[in-house]
Each structure stands twice: as C-alpha cells, then as structure tokens.
Amino acid sequence: NAGVTQTPKFQVLKTGQSMTLQCAQDMNHNSMYWYRQDPGMGLRLIYYSASEGTTDKGEVPNGYNVSRLNKREFSLRLESAAPSQTSVYFCASSVGRGGNQPQHFGDGTRLSIL
C-alpha cells in the first residue's frame, strides 16, 4: 500500500522556469492538500481540494496553481518560479471533506530555485 506518492523527490529550477509537482493517493480519500514547509514556520497550506472537482486557496496561494485531475491525483504548478518558492512541498490526503480528519502525508518534494 503506497499511500501518498509525490514526484519528483528533488528538483532544481532556475528563476522563471515552470514545473508541476505530482501527487497521487491510493486510499480512496476525498480531500487532498498541498503544503510548503520552511524552517521555523511549520506547514503552511497552499491549496486544498475538499472533493473531486473542487479546489480552494489556503494561506499562501500566490504564485501557485492546482489541478484535481481525478479522485487520486492532485498536482501543484509553479508557472514562473521565484527564489522565495524554494521549500519542501508536501502533499496530503484525508478520507473526509472537513479539516477535522487525520491527514496522510507523502515524503515531500525538495525544490530549490536558483
């Protein structure tokens, strides 16, 4: 049982380049989330999808777009990468639509913007 799978695990980009971070879960969960983790700041929500077909902004959505491709997959896109987006990105999923459910996390994508 793979749980939440994120690809790639590491990526280095130049300022202005674009890329898409992929996330897939095999637990038949309804809700999926994208977070960024910076030193001393915990996890901050970028976007979430409460159910297939819906997406909503979190705390720090600027500079990002998301797509809930189907129930399993939720991708995060950086259209024009900036050094401030250097971070570790985590995808998570939960069975229910509300935030008051345990979340299952992937192992992250470590992204550096030069």
Place this chain on the structure above:
Amino acid sequence: GENVEQHPSTLSVQEGDSAVIKCTYSDSASNYFPWYKQELGKGPQLIIDIRSNVGEKKDQRIAVTLNKTAKHFSLHITETQPEDSAVYFCAASGGYSSASKIIFGSGTRLSIRP
C-alpha cells in the same frame, strides 16, 4: 483566522525522562487537535489526536490533554526512547475560519540524550 502557537521550539531530554510540548489556539470553535511526528527526510505522520468532547487521550507512552476553556493542549511522552527524536507538530481545525483546513504550529525539535 485560526492561529496555533507551539512551545518550546527545541527540547532536549534524558532518555527515560518525560517530554511535554504545549500549544495554544485562538479559534474557540476549533474541535479537532492532531499531533504529527516528522522524522528526517520524511513527511509528518499522525501519532495521536483528540476531539473537543474529550479532555485526555492516551496511547501507550503518548498522551494528549485538552483545556478548551484556556484554549491549549499538550503532548506528553513518557519513558522517552532514542526513536522519539524527531520534530513534532501540533495542529487545530474545525473552527469557523478553518472548517476545511488544518492550521499547524511551528514545530518542536525533540532530542533524546542517551
């Protein structure tokens, strides 16, 4: 919106002693309080959670207490072992401003001294 503060940011305890991490939240309507453990290079993993209708919950060496009046909750780890060394995050959700989102604290790095 909801704000979660976590203390201390770093904690070092002797193996076998107890460790306590404390969190406060701002939204009185929050009703779900999970704790996550993050090991190096991995995503956060849920270790215990508590809902607002319960004051305390235990799972072997781990316990969480909740004081709704004071809006704070704590994680207690007894008989600490080397494998308890990790970063721990508290979180809160379910309130009016975060019905579909979890707000995380900034994390506590726990080190167990042999």
